[in-house]
Amino acid sequence: MISGEGASAGGGCELTAGGSMGRPVFGDVNPDIDSERKASSFDVEKLVNFLDGGADQTRMRRYVENIINNDPVFSQENQYFLTPVERYEAAAKGTIHLHRKIKELGWKDDGPEVQFAFRVIGSEMAFRIHSAVFIPTIIGLGTDAQIAKWVPLAKDYRIIGTYAQTELGHGTNLRGLETTATFDTSSQDFLLNTPKVSSIKWWPGDLARAANHAVVLAQLYTKGVCHGMHAFIVQIRSLVDHSVLPGIKIGDIGPKMGFEQVDNGYLMMQNVRVPRENMLSRYSRVTSDGSYIKEGSDRINYISMVFTRVKLISRELIPALSKACVIAIRYSVVRRQSELKPGEKEAKILDYQTQQQKLLPQLATIFALYFMSLSLEAFCNQVNLQIKTKRDLSSLLELHALSAGLKALASESCSAGVETCRRACGGHGYSMFSGLPSLYSRVVASCTYEGENTVMLLQTARFLMKCLARLDCGQPLPQSVSYLSEPISSYCSAKEKTDFFKPFLYTEAYKHRAQRLIKDSGDKLQSLLQSGVEQYVAWNITSVQLARTSVAHCHYTVVKNFVEAMEGLKPEPEIQQVIKRLCDLYALTGILANAGDFLCDGYITGKQLDLLTSSQLDLLALIRKDAVSIVDAFDYPDQQLNSAIGNYDGYAYQHLFEWAQKAPSNAKVDPVYEKYLKPLFQSAQSKL
Numbered sequence: 001m002i003s004g005e006g007a008s009a010g011g012g013c014e015l016t017a018g019g020s021m022g023r024p025v026f027g028d029v030n031p032d033i034d035s036e037r038k039a040s041s042f043d044v045e046k047l048v049n050f051l052d053g054g055a056d057q058t059r060m061r062r063y064v065e066n067i068i069n070n071d072p073v074f075s076q077e078n079q080y081f082l083t084p085v086e087r088y089e090a091a092a093k094g095t096i097h098l099h100r101k102i103k104e105l106g107w108k109d110d111g112p113e114v115q116f117a118f119r120v121i122g123s124e125m126a127f128r129i130h131s132a133v134f135i136p137t138i139i140g141l142g143t144d145a146q147i148a149k150w151v152p153l154a155k156d157y158r159i160i161g162t163y164a165q166t167e168l169g170h171g172t173n174l175r176g177l178e179t180t181a182t183f184d185t186s187s188q189d190f191l192l193n194t195p196k197v198s199s200i201k202w203w204p205g206d207l208a209r210a211a212n213h214a215v216v217l218a219q220l221y222t223k224g225v226c227h228g229m230h231a232f233i234v235q236i237r238s239l240v241d242h243s244v245l246p247g248i249k250i251g252d253i254g255p256k257m258g259f260e261q262v263d264n265g266y267l268m269m270q271n272v273r274v275p276r277e278n279m280l281s282r283y284s285r286v287t288s289d290g291s292y293i294k295e296g297s298d299r300i301n302y303i304s305m306v307f308t309r310v311k312l313i314s315r316e317l318i319p320a321l322s323k324a325c326v327i328a329i330r331y332s333v334v335r336r337q338s339e340l341k342p343g344e345k346e347a348k349i350l351d352y353q354t355q356q357q358k359l360l361p362q363l364a365t366i367f368a369l370y371f372m373s374l375s376l377e378a379f380c381n382q383v384n385l386q387i388k389t390k391r392d393l394s395s396l397l398e399l400h401a402l403s404a405g406l407k408a409l410a411s412e413s414c415s416a417g418v419e420t421c422r423r424a425c426g427g428h429g430y431s432m433f434s435g436l437p438s439l440y441s442r443v444v445a446s447c448t449y450e451g452e453n454t455v456m457l458l459q460t461a462r463f464l465m466k467c468l469a470r471l472d473c474g475q476p477l478p479q480s481v482s483y484l485s486e487p488i489s490s491y492c493s494a495k496e497k498t499d500f501f502k503p504f505l506y507t508e509a510y511k512h513r514a515q516r517l518i519k520d521s522g523d524k525l526q527s528l529l530q531s532g533v534e535q536y537v538a539w540n541i542t543s544v545q546l547a548r549t550s551v552a553h554c555h556y557t558v559v560k561n562f563v564e565a566m567e568g569l570k571p572e573p574e575i576q577q578v579i580k581r582l583c584d585l586y587a588l589t590g591i592l593a594n595a596g597d598f599l600c601d602g603y604i605t606g607k608q609l610d611l612l613t614s615s616q617l618d619l620l621a622l623i624r625k626d627a628v629s630i631v632d633a634f635d636y637p638d639q640q641l642n643s644a645i646g647n648y649d650g651y652a653y654q655h656l657f658e659w660a661q662k663a664p665s666n667a668k669v670d671p672v673y674e675k676y677l678k679p680l681f682q683s684a685q686s687k688l
Helices: 031-038 044-052 055-069 084-105 112-124 128-141 144-155 298-334 353-390 396-424 426-430 436-447 453-472 479-485 497-501 503-530 535-541 543-567 573-593 595-599 606-624 627-632 652-661 671-685
Strands: 161-164 180-184 189-193 213-222 225-235 248-252 265-269 272-275 284-286 292-294
Touching: 031 298, 031 627, 044 055, 044 573, 044 627, 055 084, 055 112, 084 112, 112 298, 128 144, 128 161, 128 213, 128 225, 128 298, 189 213, 189 225, 213 265, 225 272, 225 292, 298 353, 298 396, 298 436, 298 627, 298 652, 353 396, 353 543, 353 573, 353 606, 353 627, 396 426, 396 436, 396 453, 396 479, 396 543, 426 436, 453 479, 453 503, 453 543, 479 503, 479 543, 497 503, 497 573, 497 606, 503 535, 503 543, 503 573, 503 595, 535 543, 543 573, 573 595, 573 606, 595 606, 606 627
Parallel strands: 161 213, 180 213
Antiparallel strands: 180 189, 189 272, 213 225, 248 265, 284 292
């Protein structure tokens, strides 16, 4: 299972009647896709188990999927015909139904069954901010007493919360937030205000219709002094009749490009009183006389966003691209078009090298990000444990920088990858029935939320520049940038195209690129500062180079991590061969896409680039043979893909026609005809 929401897809083993995989029970499969599976070079079920973390995990996941997919409440069969209001209602109904089902089945809140259930219906769940941000923020920033009070209520849906941080005028720049929380010693309350139009809270999910509480991020003022951004639990609606409380104004922000089932809203506050005990106070608090006591770093207030950003990669980005690849690759072996060899039947479009060049690097990207997400989440858990048990924030900056840069790299890659898959399906990719437009409109939003990508890259760059300064002073470096202290190799040693299948060779190339760009950026900044240019000016006029530098650093981190994960698969040689080819393809495709960075200082020569190109094309032909089996190993049920052209059985045209018959407009008289066309047609009768 590819990590994250719904990382379980429809391939691996045949099922008997009543199975959960959304496959044809009696083997009725399009011969064009069936032949692909029969030619697989590896046991698909082994790869399924590997991605799941073991055969036991696969069995449990399929058990949970079977329960969810056989429950009509969770059906997405007619999703593409629903209005946004209907989508929201269906999502809310399904989420509450799931909550009750979890209790009935005795699943633990933090147990694997619940996580698998969330992954199956995650994209169509309501109250995602409530469960994914509101509750974790209270757990992360609240005292033990606050956690004991609020979290049980929230987990049982007796309250529903949102996370109100972004404002109309400020998003990523949290220091610029304009919402204020001023402590009133006479009443022992905080007075919360959104004093300007630009300070209105804008975008919080679950806010417009559902939430009755919010974690509000505001600038804390006591005794006339601002102490920066802090988090407050604010009741915004009545628990009796759901009416908006005095001093508060709430509404829906209007139509969006995607996320139709999410009630994104706005929040205005005028002198809203919040009890002193509602300030989340694990790391800072306000006493009854208005004294401010800080018990940790200001950076701790950003911890919720950092942890959410880490989860975003595995739970949103990877699943979106993996679903898109399943759909596009399956479709590409049942869609035949033009003669590849004159006189023969039309060829499968995946047999065309241009189609392979579009789709197979996306497949490699999924695995690269999958292994990276495992590593990043392990680091995140380590940092979280250090903070909770020792209040040790020493690794938080490194985690912030790594998660920011990788979030930017992953969201750009996955957004572009999903769109590439959609275009690769031609006209049918434009149909909502393909499932691809919905995936794209969802994933492309990730380039902005949880940190706009350019800003994220520059935050990573700031960390890199600080590390470069530490290196110059002889200080130790964090693990993720320790390579900066290693010697820089001066040239690529490849002499023939097979050399580019050596992981050490291309990993060194990525390291060279990252080292050079980081040091070049540092040199440029230092030169500007020494010439008398002010710090902020120097930073701004170096920012394009700095953003490229962060991409290079993150790209090297992903490639290095991919190689290490692949080399750890030696006990599974059959699986390792598949992963090795994908690792090679990811690395070589990245070099070709950024050839200027590798050519400009002569590290790679033009002749070597020609050899590398030839190697990459050879890989396409090898991976193409296993492409269907690889996407089958993602093990997505058809219900989860919700794609007429991506079904396991490969009967794309039949499903498209069948789904079209369900369109409500096909069962109604066209009002346009009665109002506008009928008079025109009737007036023409006498002339025909």
